[in-house]
Amino acid sequence: MPYPITDPRQFLTSLFLSAVRVADPLRVVAPYLPPRPKGRLVVIGAGKASARMAEAVEKHYGPCEGLVITRYGYARECEGIEIVEAAHPVPDAAGETATRHMIERVSSLGPNDLVLALISGGGSALLCAPIDGVSLNDKIELNQKLLSSGAPIGDMNIVRKHLSRVKGGQLAAACYPAQLLTLMISDVPGDDPAMIASGPTVGDTSTAQDAFDILDRYNIKLSDHLRRAIAKSSQVIAPDHPKLQTTKNQIVAAPSMSLSEAARIATDANCEIRELGDAIEGEARNIGQSQAKMAMSLQSHVNKTGKPLILLSGGECTVTRRGDGIGGPNAEFVLATAITLNGHPNIHVIAADTDGVDGAAEVAGAYAGPETLAYASKHKMDPKLALANNNAHGFFAKVGGQIITGPTLTNVNDFRAILICPS
Template identity: 65%
Template sequence: MDAKAFLTDLFHAAVARADPMLCLPPHLPPRPAGRLVVIGAGKASARMAEAVEAAYGPCEGLVITRYGYARPCAGIEITEAAHPVPDQAGVDAAQRLLALCATLGPEDQVIALISGGGSSLLCAPVDGVTLADKQALNAALLASGMPISGMNVVRKQVSAVKGGKLAAACAPARLLSLVLSDVPGDDLSEIASGPTVASRATAKEALALIDHWRVALPDHLRAVIAAAPPPIAKDDARLANATALIVAAPSHSLLAAAAQAQAAGIEVRMLGDALEGEARDLAQSHAALALQIAGAPLTCPVLLLSGGECTVTRQGNGIGGPNAEYALAAAIGLQGHPRIHLIACDTDGVDGAAEVAGAYAGPQTLKRAKGLNVSPQDALGCNDAHRFFASMGDQVVTGPTLTNVNDFRAILIMP
């Protein structure tokens, strides 16, 4: 078996399962007779819009996606903006989207296409907050090691669309949100910071997270967060006509990969689809488990599958992608075990801020690094895993996958 090719194929199977062209159409209702408006934001939103028009024909609407992720649509306007740190294009597009929502009436039907990345792409700062403030806040949050759930709590306090505020802007129209989950636990209020669903995030909780994770904020931004209004609750009248459905989730993609592995005679052990925490810590735990399994008699290969969203606390000048950092830390922990291979990739094709999905590591990784005079420990110490794997040609590069159901990790243990 070519373990690297096999693991890469499993990753592609996981991505294919979350393709909006396949997973979204079964959830579309019959096209309404009246006005239909399609809105959305996220890395997968343009592909989702393409799927909507494949089913309905040309539609009215506006969708915001990441640079390079646009898809051809006949009626829905696709606009691109920056991710993970927002830019002026995102602000302008969000304002235009809100202006479109202001034209809606009680007889209109809205379909909102939401996927991961929407937090940055749908950027509408509240009064007293500038784009520069949002950029600095996002950069500080990404570097802090704070879990994505915590980041979303903070982001909601300074946004005019997150935390159900976009749904409120659509009222009194009927609103159906179709969502691709990229968060552990598939909590609708956390995906893209929950722009179309009720929120529980309070200003008090946001400030506590900022203090706990030592996120430096200017005084005026802290004051805006402290003065944020209560969250939009489930019983808010503006959400009375709003519903939301998850059309793809990390668990679906892991099951697709598991089925492919089982068909090849491999025993699959699921470690969970909602794992969080520091990437290097999770990697060490998984490496220890793999070594334990490898030390026992095996009658067939064993595959450990997991998903979720790891974080990286920046300590150096590297890019710090969590999947590459996981792969590097796991390789160090496995110490070149001759029968263990692994892959760790983000299903959206972007690991952290790098245009790289992730990386493969195997029995020869540390030996080859030594031959190239590349130190894995030094690379891990400065969060430079991407450069480490690039030097050996073991990065996984997909380009835009047009979907996003978060991290995919697989460890293959041969008999």
């Protein structure tokens, strides 16, 4: 081959893994840690990366006191910080109990104390503290409906804020009058701190009516008592509230950082790069079809230059549940792309979530190449039927296209790359 990519799947997988490594909390947290305060240092946090962030904090300071909530399987050994595992993406009793204990830990601190909050994607489900009149089962049912609706993460988080006692700046208010520094790893398009884990330490301006508008837009039906609870909700903390004046929020890793690292490595391999953006949202299958068409339109350009070209993108696609499959957005993106490419001989695609979990599946994502549909046909598998049933994970399990990493201990959203090789 006139270029150094001899194994496209291995090459694309290496780009994905490089995007994960550059966002490792052990690499990104320490530069943002302040000197120890005169008073107490209490570490709290929630998210898929929060335990690894806590590990980085103790590597810097030594043993610390505090409590961090992470997803089952994502815990790390810490000397002083208590690590609690709970459920994601749908909350459970372990998360609710741990959140209550977290609030208790920070409620008696003074102005000479420092709370260090470690927040990453997944924290919205892990920080579970329903408002009065709302049960854990109510929160579970609502989260299941939101996750199946096709709503983007920003809209889902607005609804969640108005049923919570910690989201929308309320955790920060609980820490007052202590100083509060929040270090965030972003998994949301646009890196809005108020949307990362539903912004527990960030002021919010959304209203109950905003939540109702989102529920109506995505045809999400709630019981009367939940609608009454949202209507009475005035819990979110305004950005200019006095209890937020001792708060600072800092993003330490974001999707753009990971895409830039992948672009650097691909450029070193003599590839041309086109970055489509790190904040792409929309229905996964529609984005896949669109990017596949773009890739095919660039084939003549690639043939002229003789250099492979890679389309890189990030963000968070969504899935509207239509069938009975698991419905991971990265796997759906790859399946829709493969169907549109229809066995194109020179185009390969990968999409995976940097946290190692695509939707509710313990699978990071999927790969498809020119041979994928032919292999499926030989084994009497229908890719279009799999897509219609939201069964992309099942499809790629059978064709050997799954990308499985296990817990990555970070979370900077989805990674997508389409490789176009010269004919």
